Amino acid sequence: MTKILCLSLFLSFFGFIISSAQQRLGPDIYMVQFTDKNYNSFSLSKPEEFLSERALTRRNNQSINIDENDLPVSIAYTDSLKQLGFDVLQSSKWLNAAIIYVPNDSLLQRLHGKSYLIGIKSAPQKAAVISTQNSKILESTSSSIVVSSEYYGKSYEQLTIHNGTYLHSNGYFGKGMLIAVLDGGFSGALDFSSLQTLWTENRVVLKRDIVDKTGTTFYKLAHGANVLSIMAGNYEGRIVGSAPEASYALIRTEDAHTESSGLLYEYPVEEFYWVVGAELADSIGADLINSSLGYCTFNDTTLNHTYSEMDGKTTICAQGANTATSKGMIVVVSTGNEGDGNWKYITTPADAKNILAVGAIDSDKKIAAFSSRGPSADGRIKPEVVAIGKNTFLQSGSSSFTYGNGTSFSAPIITGLAACLWQAFPNKTNKEIINAIIKCSSQYNSPDTIEGFGIPNFQTAYNSLNSASSDSSNSDSTAVGSILYNNEILISPNPTDGKFTVTLGPTPFAETQFKIFGIEGRLILHSTKITSTSSQNIIDCNELINKPKGIYILQIQSGNSFYKKKIVKI
Numbered sequence: 001m002t003k004i005l006c007l008s009l010f011l012s013f014f015g016f017i018i019s020s021a022q023q024r025l026g027p028d029i030y031m032v033q034f035t036d037k038n039y040n041s042f043s044l045s046k047p048e049e050f051l052s053e054r055a056l057t058r059r060n061n062q063s064i065n066i067d068e069n070d071l072p073v074s075i076a077y078t079d080s081l082k083q084l085g086f087d088v089l090q091s092s093k094w095l096n097a098a099i100i101y102v103p104n105d106s107l108l109q110r111l112h113g114k115s116y117l118i119g120i121k122s123a124p125q126k127a128a129v130i131s132t133q134n135s136k137i138l139e140s141t142s143s144s145i146v147v148s149s150e151y152y153g154k155s156y157e158q159l160t161i162h163n164g165t166y167l168h169s170n171g172y173f174g175k176g177m178l179i180a181v182l183d184g185g186f187s188g189a190l191d192f193s194s195l196q197t198l199w200t201e202n203r204v205v206l207k208r209d210i211v212d213k214t215g216t217t218f219y220k221l222a223h224g225a226n227v228l229s230i231m232a233g234n235y236e237g238r239i240v241g242s243a244p245e246a247s248y249a250l251i252r253t254e255d256a257h258t259e260s261s262g263l264l265y266e267y268p269v270e271e272f273y274w275v276v277g278a279e280l281a282d283s284i285g286a287d288l289i290n291s292s293l294g295y296c297t298f299n300d301t302t303l304n305h306t307y308s309e310m311d312g313k314t315t316i317c318a319q320g321a322n323t324a325t326s327k328g329m330i331v332v333v334s335t336g337n338e339g340d341g342n343w344k345y346i347t348t349p350a351d352a353k354n355i356l357a358v359g360a361i362d363s364d365k366k367i368a369a370f371s372s373r374g375p376s377a378d379g380r381i382k383p384e385v386v387a388i389g390k391n392t393f394l395q396s397g398s399s400s401f402t403y404g405n406g407t408s409f410s411a412p413i414i415t416g417l418a419a420c421l422w423q424a425f426p427n428k429t430n431k432e433i434i435n436a437i438i439k440c441s442s443q444y445n446s447p448d449t450i451e452g453f454g455i456p457n458f459q460t461a462y463n464s465l466n467s468a469s470s471d472s473s474n475s476d477s478t479a480v481g482s483i484l485y486n487n488e489i490l491i492s493p494n495p496t497d498g499k500f501t502v503t504l505g506p507t508p509f510a511e512t513q514f515k516i517f518g519i520e521g522r523l524i525l526h527s528t529k530i531t532s533t534s535s536q537n538i539i540d541c542n543e544l545i546n547k548p549k550g551i552y553i554l555q556i557q558s559g560n561s562f563y564k565k566k567i568v569k570i
Helices: 053-061 075-083 105-111 156-160 164-169 193-200 223-232 270-283 316-326 407-424 430-439 458-475
Strands: 010-012 028-034 087-092 097-102 117-124 136-138 178-183 204-209 247-252 288-291 330-334 356-361 385-388 390-395 401-405 490-492 500-503 512-518 523-527 531-533 536-541 550-558 561-569
Touching: 028 105, 053 550, 075 087, 075 097, 087 270, 097 105, 156 164, 156 385, 156 407, 164 407, 164 458, 178 223, 178 270, 178 407, 193 223, 193 390, 204 270, 223 247, 223 390, 223 407, 247 270, 270 288, 270 316, 288 407, 316 330, 330 407, 330 430, 356 407, 356 430, 385 390, 385 407, 390 407, 401 407, 407 430, 407 458, 430 458
Parallel strands: 178 247, 178 288, 204 247, 288 330, 330 356, 356 385
Antiparallel strands: 010 117, 028 097, 028 117, 087 097, 136 401, 390 401, 490 500, 500 536, 512 523, 512 550, 531 536, 550 561
16 A cells, blocks of 8 residues: 555644634644754764764765754753643654644644744644555465566565566675665564564564554554565565565554545644654664655645645655755655556655655566656656566465555565665765666666656666776775785675674785774774784784774785775674
8 A cells, every 4th residue: 555645734824823724624733843953952062862873873974964953853842832732742853843733723822922933834633535546455366477486486576677686696685774664554564474584583673653652563554564575574485575684663654544434534744754754764773764655635625735846845755855865864765656546646755856766567567557657846757766566476464475556565675675785885875876776777868757767777786886896995095115905905704794804915014003993083993913824914803893884994004015995894
């Protein structure tokens, strides 16, 4: 179910005087925006108090500064709202805003004249009936997909269409990568047979319900569990996901429920919840975000987004996705299931910039009719790429497997493979990984508004990055004097889990200085000891085992000869 529903938080800067249109909405939820982050209990000089070590390492590796945008909302301001009698439901540091429950519109007068407020956005509590075609689980197991691998089972084709198994065959299954999944619920995930290693190996690092602070992430909907199985599934012969060894954070941001009529209703505040979920993903150090949620139109036409708002900067969701990218994460989202509907176009946050919006194709590489079309309202190519989203193989119950339709199910294929690619090249930035995926897609030279740049080839992307890394590694090494270190020194393995050896070669060395620096220049190890084995001069190093993932600089100097090279800790 790609909850590609449309929602609009109707902005009104009006001196806190309620318009008649807003009065007709009844009991309401409002977003209040703050002027600044003064009186904050946190400081930019102590980022470790509001960002995890993983989050700080991600920024450090990509030379991303920590700024006021990273500071939490000022508690002084949210406390003031509480003292005025408002229930503060959530706050967003990126938007510098909070959402409050207002049971009586007249209470809004209490906000008049508060100097710390810019204005308020009405975010009606009750939205309209979903008018989109939701992603569907197909109970029939009949499919045109041809299975050709006993190991991958029926998930084989949705990976090999991208040469994703090439990454797996080279040992890149996503280990060490953290993927945050923003969805409507993960009911059943604890019992899914394909996810048992995920639980036994403690690779679910976080479960959080943004919508209901007292609720459970596994609330009601199984959609998130279906999505998770496409990435994390690890059941040989049945299903192997695109990143079966990655770690995951499960975050519920979608508030789906049914009313007595049996129709599914939505809450416009869910865009706000989405941003809060993305902020949480950032703060715990997630490398990637996968989201099968999107927003566009409602039966209540006063709440609709317009196509002109799909410009990558107008909607709350797009703003959140843009910020997530600026923090160094890769954001992968479904384009929407509106292709054969009245809306037709992408939904937000698929319109955001520098992300991967994923459309849906079938196993014959034909576009799915329901897959939302581009471009973005400002003329950018959308979707960026496509993957199998028609007859995607997934787990649907504790021991049952089936096929599903929707861009909800094409996005996680790309997310997982992007994680594996980044695992292979952890020294690359998020944008470098995204660019490699796009440039190695099937119609990069002739993109369109239906399939975008086409079907990514992850083997080609790997080879492209590998070639670039080889060129880079040559350029960041130096040698002077009589010994050409580049030809004689071997670091193995690199990338490393923290334990590696440096083989200096057969040349006899005298006094040798061996140093490791952090990327910021801090000295981590200084040693002159060399352990000799046979004719090789070998240095064994375990110094990085307890150090955070990231880039380190090895420096060796002997006499007039000097050598330095990057070491990547994964």
